[in-house]
Amino acid sequence: MDSVWFGKPRPSSGQPLGLSREAIVRKAMEVLDEHGMQKLSMRKLAAELGAAPMSLYWHVPTKDALIELCLDEVYGEFDLPGPDDDWETAVRGMMHSLRHLALKHPWWVRGIGEFNSIGPNAVAMADSMFEPMLRAGLSMAAAAQSISTISSFVVGYAIAEVNFISRGGMDSPPPDLAKIADLYREKHPHYVAMLGEQEIWSLEGQFEFGLNCVIDGIKARVVALR
Amino acid sequence: MDSVWFGKPRPSSGQPLGLSREAIVRKAMEVLDEHGMQKLSMRKLAAELGAAPMSLYWHVPTKDALIELCLDEVYGEFDLPGPDDDWETAVRGMMHSLRHLALKHPWWVRGIGEFNSIGPNAVAMADSMFEPMLRAGLSMAAAAQSISTISSFVVGYAIAEVNFISRGGMDSPPPDLAKIADLYREKHPHYVAMLGEQEIWSLEGQFEFGLNCVIDGIKARVVALR
């Protein structure tokens, strides 16, 4: 009786509706790229997919799991080095690729600190970093140390970079920094002086400088380690 | 009538109640150090301070602002270099101090990516990094590049480190990594081999290695830049 209240019992239900883990992850990535992690909510995501909130939970166990899937998806965009590249060009290429990922997906760099990166793509990336170094004759330990050092630099730099960009971009210096400069001019003159230096705001150049430093340092020590 | 319902109109109200911005920040730091940023909520924080949730908002405009205060508080624990230290020992000391802060306050390293670090203590730290380098004769640009490079490495490394520690600590390798090893043994042998290497799990040693690399690289290039 009640259930035949009118016509079809429920106007909206069980149609196929393209929901799938991949579709959800894809849409989630769009939201993340556009609005960042704070703004991602299961409910809004479901709405954008034309589904009810709880429908997502059939394909994904939890929100954190979904985020880990998204993080790993970004690792999947990593550019693997060519199989014949020598040690240094392989490393340089990988590190540029890493930075590129960070700039494309700021939420990703910010998030790698809060989640474990042990998805298949993350592991594949890590593995691929070893290949050229071992091929060049480094010991496992030396390769691990080198990789850890270089990618630590790149990740740290990328975090600072996306932070700086999201604060105001390339308008060297961004508007809100002007007030800060006034605030601290007397107490911390070096800092304020630095804010005024034009050349410093070349993020590209700074990255290259740092990468060169790190690679040089490693080259020098890696000989000792063989 | 109503207001004199019994005895004193309200059993709990307007007493002094040690609430203050400093007290709130102090307690918030305790919670953060113990449980991380995800677990910090204004309501629970208020409860721990014996106050009503909204009482905090007299002293602090918003939760994000409170977090920024806490972040800056950590910058305040930074060890300034001795005024007579030479370039290299000053930098080494500062970078060890930075790493120490990160290990003591994991939520802090994870959070610096999501908030602006322009509080007084953060600026003071940044400023103090320039001092020994300028004193050694570096140009502003060279000093900025060097500082950016070194501290990028330290922050990136520290993030990896707190991640690794929170995943299972020093039990080289942590338990859940055993399963991962099995999962990926065939597809990514280098990665799995790395997990098995004992010596890699010396985080202290890896940090020192990386720091040496970066400093060496900088020393070599800084001559060119003067």
Add this chain to the structure above:
DNA sequence: CTGCGGTCTCGTACGCTGTAAGTTCCTCGT
């Protein structure tokens, strides 16, 4: 003594969140 404006604390309420539990429907193999 009365009134008043500042400082601080609190109660209520709104809109939002992640998700546990249970329900309904569709499709398919038998």
Add this chain to the structure above:
DNA sequence: ACGAGGAACTTACAGCGTACGAGACCGCAG
């Protein structure tokens, strides 16, 4: 024809940040 199970939905709950407004308390002016 019918049961099984995959997929989507509904309802509900506990928790969150915080806007708004109502007091409570204090010291000071009249």
